[in-house]
Amino acid sequence: MAPVGKKLTGLVAATFTPLTPHGEVNLSVIGQYIDYLVERQGVRKIFVNGTTGESMSFSVKERKLLTDEWCQRGRGKLDEVIVHVGCSSLKDCQELARHAVEAGADGIAVISPSFLKPPNAVALRMFLQEVAAAAPALPFYYYHIPNLTGVHLLASDVVEGIEEIIPSFRGLKFSGSDLLDFGQCVSCNPGHWTHLYGVDEQLLAALAMGADGAVGSTYNYMGSTMNRLLSAFDKGDLEQARDLQFKMQAIILFAIKEGFNLAMNKQIMCELSGIPLGPPRLPLLPCDVSKACAVAQKLRSVLGEQ
């Protein structure tokens, strides 16, 4: 069983997957990417091969290569590398979970299968149990993202009694805006679970509801701002926390009006970090670079930095 270690808290950047201009995995910029997160954003925790990392568009072999590189390059620089190992096939999940152990990951997370969907929370819990059992010594997180999986079960139902069947269960990443469900997850926390919120533009509301931290795409390039939001919240300075959240929301709303999606998000990161992350992989289409530039410009004017 995974030891009950230090709780995962604070900001966790959900990384983009670097590709070459031809759409092949580009491991060569991962070191540079990690340095950017640590030095420029003050972010030392990452969530790899998740939604932002387009994991479901990559083969098991590619996901293993990525996991190895993130873990190796992060050693001594990052505090935590959480690897998402969710796939449609239980066997693929288990293979990736076992691989995450070998790679030296600090934890694994799993989304619900989404093509053939679990009929109820019990079925999803059984699926998660089978994945976790392949890596029983690693902290295990359920990754709830109903809008993308189309599995609209309540997370609070999924985690009910979960530690009885998954001794390594350590919490969840909640990417949804149902704060009733999120609150009920927090309220049944035995204490050593962590609740990480995943809708970056609503983080402050989730902190009020008891979130321990956050996993998100925008912490790749707004990590330093959102770290300030966390500190303000911790000090009880809600005025400052709101000011930062509202600024961040203004940037996201501007991006939404430009057609914000994962492809644009990746391009925004390229513009702001200078790291060549390449295009997204099909079926996503590259975004219009001028739109990503406009968002980057908006960000600079609102935050007065970068």
Ligand SMILES: CC(=O)N[C@H](C=O)[C@@H](O)[C@H](O)[C@H](O)CO
């Ligand atoms: C759907 C999606 O990708 N959600 C991300 C995390 O789960 C978030 O980090 C969003 O990208 C972010 O909140 C911007 O909307």
Ligand SMILES: CC(=O)C(=O)O
């Ligand atoms: C945001 C997040 O957690 C993901 O990209 O998976």
